[in-house]
Amino acid sequence: MKLLKDFMDMKNHGEKITMLTAYDYPSAKQAEQAGIDIILVGDSLGMTVLGYESTVDVTLEDMKHHARAARRGAKDTYIVVDMPFGTVGIDDTTDIQYAMELYRDTNANALKIEGAHIAPLIKKCTQNGIPIVAHLGLTPQSFGITGYKLQATSKEAAEALIEDAKRIEQSGAVMLVLEAIPSDLAAVITKVLSIPVIGIGAGAETDGQVLVYHDVLHYGVDHKPKFVKRYGDFSTGVDALKTYHEEVKAGIFPSPEFTYKKQIMDEVNE
């Protein structure tokens, strides 16, 4: 398994880091087989696999359930698990308890937390031995305030984001995810920080890229943001299911090829 030291080396040697979401046994297994460097059990699972409206509905139990399945599918890949909405920003004691619980119960390698306001929690988690990946720029748990749009588009907002990024590094974050920000700003932050910076909708100059499994494979999602490239097309599964449905109705399936011999009843009737 690649570890933090390896990701630091990759940053320092200019080798790009790949991160992909996976939320269950088969997707994690596929990600590991594909050689993906880091699996993110992201709270995007709320929309992609649970059919929720937003990540705000995702619970700690949802995250634990899916992260455990992902770990069973990818025993040899670094796994980052999202702290869901409602488990951060309560009070120092409760936040750290939730973090410890999620980290311990999922056998994760690190937890990811959204927002710059959590710098003190990053410090506390780090002191308690929990590696934290920070997430800045568009932070979907705050969509009610920010909307789902490009962030840090003014000079002031860009400067503030650079300061936030420095602050979370100083607090002990081991990695940073930057979502939906201008590519030149992401490039500056990547240069300024010594920890690896992984981008999604943040251009090509970050240390690595993260995409959502269901977006990459066009699986159950219709909307395609500008930054998503589809590398496969699981949407054709619907055609396969239609054919199955039609073949059963028409008595075509199961044909003899898919049928156990009638031997037993022949013997009974003898």
Ligand code: KIV
């Ligand atoms: O939950 C998620 O999938 C994420 C990525 C968008 C980075 O946080």
